[in-house]
Amino acid sequence: MGSFPSSRSGRISIAILIVLLLVVLVVGGALYYWRSSETSLWEMLRSVKDSSQDAATTSKVKTALLLSKHVSAFNIKATTSRGEVTLSGEVPTEETRRLAGAIAQDTSGVAQVRNNLTVNPGAGRNSDMANLGERVADLEIKTIVIDQLAQNPELKDKRLTVQVTKRIVTLDGTVDSPAQKRAAEQIAVQVAGVQGLAGQLIVTNAQTSPESADDKLARRVEFELYSTRAVSLKNVQIRSQGGTVMLTGAVTSRAEKLLAERVTQSVEGVNKVVNNLNAPEEPAR
Numbered sequence: 001m002g003s004f005p006s007s008r009s010g011r012i013s014i015a016i017l018i019v020l021l022l023v024v025l026v027v028g029g030a031l032y033y034w035r036s037s038e039t040s041l042w043e044m045l046r047s048v049k050d051s052s053q054d055a056a057t058t059s060k061v062k063t064a065l066l067l068s069k070h071v072s073a074f075n076i077k078a079t080t081s082r083g084e085v086t087l088s089g090e091v092p093t094e095e096t097r098r099l100a101g102a103i104a105q106d107t108s109g110v111a112q113v114r115n116n117l118t119v120n121p122g123a124g125r126n127s128d129m130a131n132l133g134e135r136v137a138d139l140e141i142k143t144i145v146i147d148q149l150a151q152n153p154e155l156k157d158k159r160l161t162v163q164v165t166k167r168i169v170t171l172d173g174t175v176d177s178p179a180q181k182r183a184a185e186q187i188a189v190q191v192a193g194v195q196g197l198a199g200q201l202i203v204t205n206a207q208t209s210p211e212s213a214d215d216k217l218a219r220r221v222e223f224e225l226y227s228t229r230a231v232s233l234k235n236v237q238i239r240s241q242g243g244t245v246m247l248t249g250a251v252t253s254r255a256e257k258l259l260a261e262r263v264t265q266s267v268e269g270v271n272k273v274v275n276n277l278n279a280p281e282e283p284a285r
Helices: 004-066 094-105 127-151 178-190 213-228 254-266
Strands: 076-081 084-091 112-119 161-165 168-172 196-198 236-241 244-250 272-278
Touching: 004 076, 004 084, 004 094, 084 094, 094 112, 127 161, 127 168, 127 178, 168 178, 178 196, 178 213, 213 236, 213 244, 213 254, 244 254, 254 272
Parallel strands: 084 112, 168 196, 244 272
Antiparallel strands: 076 084, 161 168, 236 244
């Protein structure tokens, strides 16, 4: 009988040890699960972030390739994995292959380029892709012309239609005077990339204010000078009288002055050019 309390105490101690062991196992398992879950969650978030960044990089590379008139005509595939861009497809020359790789490498977000493009002289051109660059350029020109017309105090309320095809701007609608017509045409031809002007703006009082042959010739000269993109007409005035065109104002160099004269002389209808333009290398007249 005397040994009973000791036996009971031993059983209690064993029970306590078992409970403590269970607690340790439960807590340890919970900690392990929590750390495992935290790691998995972190890896999942990082994977999502990397995938999002890679998708954005791929999109930027494709856009850059489409903007190149030398590359956009060919079916080039681009994929990105952790900043490394892989190009695949066929191009007709080694030069095109290198150019595509250089464009991709220069794109923001690209860490490295794996250029798997193969050179095949018979690689076909994708007509839709080849024309995409021109369509984008036409749309850009159209947007700029419309915006500039809307900012002009005399033209902002006029209902003018602007269309651009192969960088040729077509203006349609009605204006109140020849001066407004000239202003609209000047806005169009000054936009970078414009290669010509078409259409016919209607002057509502044209019968009372007809545009003279001299005015038409001066406008043709002005357009040709704008088209060179090498002569700044900001401070240049152009007048025409009986086939003689007079250039006055200031240009930035003697070379620009001589170029303006040669371009003017080449315009149909011009018989003589009086070049009174001032250049920095020459004394003012």
